[in-house]
Amino acid sequence: MLLDSVCLSQRPKLRFNSKIAEILASPRQSVPMESFSQNPSLWQPNRQASQQTDLLVRSILGLFSFVSVATTAGIVLTLFFETVDFFRVIPIWRFFSETRWTPLFASAQFGIIVLISATVLTTSIAIAVALPLGLLSAICLSEYASPKVRQILKPALEVLAGVPTVVYGYFALLFVTPLLQKIIPGLQGFNALSAGMVLGIAITPLIASLSEDAIYAVPRSLRDGSYALGATKRETIVSVVLPAALSGIVASVILAVSRAIGETMIVAIAAGQNATLGLNPLVSTMTMTAYIVQVSLGDTPAGSIAYQTLFAVGTTLFVMTLGLNVFSFWFVRRFREKYD
Amino acid sequence: MQSPTAVLSARSVSVYYGSSLAVRQVSLDIPRGEIVAFIGPSGCGKSTILRCFNRMNDLVASARVEGQITYNDRDLYGPKVDAVAIRSRIGMVFQRPNPFPKSIYENIAFGARINGYRGNMDELVEGSLRRAALWDEVKDKLRDSGLALSGGQQQRLCIARAVAIQPEVILMDEPCSALDPISTLRIEELIKELSGDYTIVIVTHNMQQASRVSDRTAFFNAEATDAGSKVGYLVEYDRTERIFHEPAQEATRDYVTGRFG
Numbered sequence: 214m215l216l217d218s219v220c221l222s223q224r225p226k227l228r229f230n231s232k233i234a235e236i237l238a239s240p241r242q243s244v245p246m247e248s249f250s251q252n253p254s255l256w257q258p259n260r261q262a263s264q265q266t267d268l269l270v271r272s273i274l275g276l277f278s279f280v281s282v283a284t285t286a287g288i289v290l291t292l293f294f295e296t297v298d299f300f301r302v303i304p305i306w307r308f309f310s311e312t313r314w315t316p317l318f319a320s321a322q323f324g325i326i327v328l329i330s331a332t333v334l335t336t337s338i339a340i341a342v343a344l345p346l347g348l349l350s351a352i353c354l355s356e357y358a359s360p361k362v363r364q365i366l367k368p369a370l371e372v373l374a375g376v377p378t379v380v381y382g383y384f385a386l387l388f389v390t391p392l393l394q395k396i397i398p399g400l401q402g403f404n405a406l407s408a409g410m411v412l413g414i415a416i417t418p419l420i421a422s423l424s425e426d427a428i429y430a431v432p433r434s435l436r437d438g439s440y441a442l443g444a445t446k447r448e449t450i451v452s453v454v455l456p457a458a459l460s461g462i463v464a465s466v467i468l469a470v471s472r473a474i475g476e477t478m479i480v481a482i483a484a485g486q487n488a489t490l491g492l493n494p495l496v497s498t499m500t501m502t503a504y505i506v507q508v509s510l511g512d513t514p515a516g517s518i519a520y521q522t523l524f525a526v527g528t529t530l531f532v533m534t535l536g537l538n539v540f541s542f543w544f545v546r547r548f549r550e551k552y553d
Numbered sequence: 554m555q556s557p558t559a560v561l562s563a564r565s566v567s568v569y570y571g572s573s574l575a576v577r578q579v580s581l582d583i584p585r586g587e588i589v590a591f592i593g594p595s596g597c598g599k600s601t602i603l604r605c606f607n608r609m610n611d612l613v614a615s616a617r618v619e620g621q622i623t624y625n626d627r628d629l630y631g632p633k634v635d636a637v638a639i640r641s642r643i644g645m646v647f648q649r650p651n652p653f654p655k656s657i658y659e660n661i662a663f664g665a666r667i668n669g670y671r672g673n674m675d676e677l678v679e680g681s682l683r684r685a686a687l688w689d690e691v692k693d694k695l696r697d698s699g700l701a702l703s704g705g706q707q708q709r710l711c712i713a714r715a716v717a718i719q720p721e722v723i724l725m726d727e728p729c730s731a732l733d734p735i736s737t738l739r740i741e742e743l744i745k746e747l748s749g750d751y752t753i754v755i756v757t758h759n760m761q762q763a764s765r766v767s768d769r770t771a772f773f774n775a776e777a778t779d780a781g782s783k784v785g786y787l788v789e790y791d792r793t794e795r796i797f798h799e800p801a802q803e804a805t806r807d808y809v810t811g812r813f814g
Contacts, residue, residue: 434651438711440612442664442718443641452663457654 292531295524302518308525314488314504316522317513323522325529327490331405331498335480336473338409338494339416343469346413347420348462354421355428356450374418382482385411390483403485403497412479416469423468427461428454460548467541471534477502501530560585560722560752561606561629561643566620568601568610574778576601576785578620581771583722588748590763590793591756593773593808598785599756600648602773603724605629606754607643608636625721641668644715648727650707652699652714657682657691660699660710664718677717685713686743705736712743716751723747725755729762741766760809763793770796772805 300308303323311324350370354363389407394400400407431454439449455462485497486507499507505523513519559582566579576598583589583606591599601610608629610616622629629639641664652660661678670677678695682688687709691702699710708728715723725744729737737759744753744766757763763770771790775783789796789805800806807813 432651434647434649435653437609437612437645437647438651438653438714439663440637441607441609441640441645441647442667442714443637443639444664444667445637448667452667453653 289531292524292528295521296528299518299521299525302521303525312490314490314499316519317508317511321518323525324490325501325526327488328499328501328504328526329529330490330492331480331484331488332474332500332502334405334492334494334498335409335412335484335500336470338406339412339473340466340470342410342413343417343420343473344466347417347465347469348424350417350421351424351428351462352450352455355425356446356454370418370421373414374422376415378415378476378478379482381411381415382408382479385479385483397495400495401485401497403483403487404495405484405498406494408480408483409494411483412473412476415476415479416472419469419472420465423465424458424462427458427465430461431457460545463548464541464545467537467544471537474534474537475502475530477506481506501526505530558585559583559623560625561754562623563602563605564621564623566602566605566618566622568598568605569617569619570613571615573780573782574784576773579773579787580620581787581790583752583754584769585752586749587768588744588753588755588766590767590770591754591773592758592760592763592770593785593788594775594813595758596783596785597773597775599771599773600726601785603726603754603756606722606724607640607645609640609645611636641718642720643722643724644718644720646708646711646715646723646725646728649731650704650711652702652707652710654698654700656696657699657702657710658695660714661717664714668718670718681713681717682710684716684747685709686739686746687713703736705732705739708732708736708740709743712740712747716747720751722752722754725753727756727758730758737762760797760811764797767793769793772796772800772802772808774804774808 308323308325311322312326313322313324314327315322350366354366354370358366385407386403389411390400390402390404393404393407397406435453435457436449439453444452480500481503484500484503486499486503487497488499488504489496491498504526508519508523513523561583562581564580566576567574568576579598579602591603593599604610605618605622606624606629610618618630624639624643628634653663655663658678661681662674665674665677679688679692682691687706690706691697691710694701699707702710708731712723712728728744729740732740741762744755747753748768755763755767769791770793772788773785774788775785778784789800789802791801795801796805797809800809
């Protein structure tokens with residue numbers, strides 16, 4: 214004890230050790246010993262009360278998480294039963310084989326393929342815009358930007374994510390469409406092209422931000438390993454960093470796809486309400502979400518077949534996004550690299 | 554006085570991180586074909602100096618190197634020197650094995666490909682893996698991920714990867730500190746086998762390792778500054794048996810006999 218304190222106090226250069234030395238060198242009786250005594254009357258924990266508090270906290274937390282699970286279950290069940298009712302009247306083969314979507318007309322047809330084609334079209338255009346924009350800005354932000362540039366760029370990108378989609382919708386309709394019409398003469402006032410492009414802008418921050426996280430998470434040691442072999446920065450990014458971040462990048466893209474599929478306002482405003490089958494981006498078209506808006510806003514009586522189409526379309530939408538999420542979940546687990 | 558056989562030679566090299574000095578005034582020569590060990594307590598700057606030799610410190614924005622380092626008598630930090638080209642001549646193996654998340658084959662082929670290798674890739678991969686004493690263990694699973702190997706195998710893969718681009722010098726930054734004793738022994742044997750063909754500089758915490766593998770040993774120490782940080786400096790550099798048996802400095806003797814550090 215004494216020896217230790219002497220040794221330590223001889224090394225005043227090391228700051229922490231010198232503090233220890235001070236404590237060790239100080240006379241023992243200066244420590245207020247009463248508070249460290251073994252007197253049991255000073256220690257009376259209420260174990261039972263803390264157990265009850267624990268139980269209460271656990272119940273409250275459980276209740277709240279149950280509410281969200283119950284809500285999901287409620288939505289799924291509602292969709293399911295209403296959809297079953299719909300298919301009792303309209304056979305499922307008509308739903309998938311008819312090539313026109315006219316549930317509100319006298320000669321009603323229910324070819325969901327019409328709405329799916331529109332959704333696929335706008336989503337594809339959106340991804341064609343958002344994937345290069347998002348991925349390149351993610352690479353720029355995480356690999357090339359100086360801290361200063363990053364400080365400006367990143368919030369600017371995140372502002373995009375905060376723009377209300379209705380604003381995007383009118384931006385597409387009133388700004389992008391007239392602009393495009395100057396380049397493409399045959400472009401209709403409502404069209405999938407401008408809706409899809411603006412939809413792409415809207416999901417760019419999602420891809421950029423999640424891909425950047427994935428790229429950022431690639432350990433420094435991997436980049437060092439690549440540089441140490443004489444790789445340039447570009448070679449390191451293309452051949453080492455991006456492949457290592459692939460699972461996260463793919464997950465971000467899939468999330469963006471399901472967001473684009475479910476996105477409503479932009480397509481409802483800018484793509485029009487004209488349910489036509491085909492993948493022509495220059496004409497007006499109606500996506501699944503736009504149809505749901507149209508019917509919800511109208512005076513469709515509850516229980517009618519037109520009303521029930523809402524749920525059939527909603528279920529289709531739900532199954533598509535669920536499928537994508539399951540795929541992304543599987544993909545990430547399958548291809549994620551574990552670094553320790 | 555620069556010995557004629559020195560591959561790398563440092564003269565009064567100081568390294569700063571930002572405004573704080575990390576290592577001061579290091580001068581030493583790395584003779585061709587020898588194994589040089591850097592030993593010393595944590596924070597003494599031995600890894601920092603090592604990373605100056607292949608300009609890995611360039612990648613740290615705040616790092617600044619003063620003094621002169623020559624590689625084959627040419628200024629390593631000269632204005633016309635391309636750091637990327639330097640790193641393909643002076644390879645590096647890191648503290649923790651860091652194979653790329655690619656197949657074992659691609660781990661080796663990557664370096665060769667970016668350096669414009671035009672020969673037979675299969676032969677190069679096999680030769681490099683044999684050189685790193687890994688071939689027999691992985692020859693049937695070259696398509697498997699490099700990350701599926703054990704830690705010791707991963708480190709030998711990293712050595713194979715460094716050897717594949719046929720550098721002149723291999724820098725090793727505590728290559729065994731994350732490995733178990735048996736893997737460590739295998740890597741040490743491998744280092745000795747490589748010594749004839751390559752100049753190797755190895756940083757190690759393990760003094761027995763330095764005495765087992767190296768021809769020369771440099772002992773670094775650190776001292777505290779008034780600002781509370783530590784500055785490393787070279788205490789003594791000599792043939793390994795002298796450093797361990799009759800060191801000139803008392804601090805070296807204290808360190809190698811385990812009295813501190």
